[in-house]
Amino acid sequence: MPDDALEQLRWLRTPEGAAATALAAELVEQGLDVLPALARLRAQVGAGHAGPAWELARLRARARPVFGADADVLFLTADTLEQAGRPALAARRARRLRADDADSAADLGCASGTDTVALARAGASVLAVDLDPLARELTAANAEALGVADRVWVVAGDAVELVDAARGGEVAGCGTAVLDPARRAGGRRQLDPDRWSPPWATVAALLDRVPRAVVKVAPGLDHERVPHGVEAEWVSAGGSIVEALLWGRTVSTVWRRASLVRGDAVLELTADADPGPAPSGPVRGWLHEPDPAVIRSGLVSLVATDLGATLVDPTIAYLTSDGPTGSPWVSSYRVDEVLPFNLRKLKALLRTRGVGRVVVKKRGSAIEPETVARQLRGAGAGTATVVVTRVAGAPTALVCDLSDR
Ligand SMILES: C[S@@+](CC[C@H](N)C(=O)[O-])C[C@H]1O[C@@H](n2cnc3c(N)ncnc32)[C@H](O)[C@@H]1O
Incomplete structure (x- = not known):
């Protein structure tokens, strides 16, 4: 969305915005090309609103295969949809984090709120933090659209400062935390963890100070970086890695975990310690x-x-x-x-x-x-x-x- 994205998002949340988006969704459904679709929308909702309604309807259609029925009411931007994890995996993480009923959770960099919503649906009271005002507005909108707003507080904050101030196993007053650093800048992947936002130093500090935490990291993360006592998990679906996670020491139960998503099931393979290399031998049948x-x-x-x-x-x-x-x-x-x-x-x-x-x-x-x-x-x-x-x-x-x- 352009500079006035925040204003447009606020308008999309009004009853008029919802009606315009519903109209745009019908045109997307009919497979209309962008130019005739925008011409129809302009005539009905005005020139200033046609573009945002069309964009949101298109993003919802793109999100539907992964977000299911939720996609029809979500507020998204192209950037936050690209950064969003799979909701089914966010729900799996939230269930594991809350296995013994910690009651408050911080989502440190909430973007459009996939983790915030998953944590709230798992029963936590969630403090959703982001530096970006548009991300905060999206998270608030999505928490409301998905019926969990009474358990979500969205605030402006810097995860670096919050983690620096973490004490007594808590960050921002919460005993549970999810950190999903932005690993792209200017449309490009940041391979160096020190250039993520927040950077690696914040990831390491969170895992050190808040033992009931999970951090999403790049699939290519070097094993050398994984702190002692922290479980690292790689999750794949359809032959590709879909996420890599570091679990804080209270939630860690093994050394490494490989997880394979198969429909609604997740198969897991774990080791308590490094099993070492496999032996080699000649090619057989x-x-x-x-x-x-x-x-x-x-x-x-x-x-x-x-x-x-x-x-x-x-x-x-x-x-x-x-x-x-x-x-x-x-x-x-x-x-x-x-x-x-x-x-x-x-x-x-x-x-x-x-x-x-x-x-x-x-x-x-x-x-x-x-x-x-x-x-x-x-x-x-x-x-x-x-x-x-x-x-x-x-x-x-x-x-x-x-x-x-
Ligand atoms: C990868 S996205 C999070 C995606 C989210 N977990 C999801 O699945 O939808 C990272 C978010 O962190 C925010 N962010 C980056 N640096 C931050 C910082 N220092 N403090 C707070 N938020 C930050 C970005 O604005 C962005 O919204």
């Missing part, structure tokens, strides 16, 4: 690619033990074993051919096996999978998955799941 939550949480060796598998290379997270597996923690491929990586020889082999189309996967190799897949395309009707990786240090191609059998 099956190749297994661990879920990214397993890899990021350092739990590959647990899965290896479970499957009777070994690593193909000590530095590469591909496992190999004699048989297939029904494990949810890996994607498995039958290995049909193993050869030193050489594009010309690989192409010749695929031709003789009647393979025309391949999917290329890689780990520990500089190749560009789409480019190599194009280069390997041929006239045959067969298909295969080609995995380019290192095996015992040597660049290797594994031809898997050949369909000519």
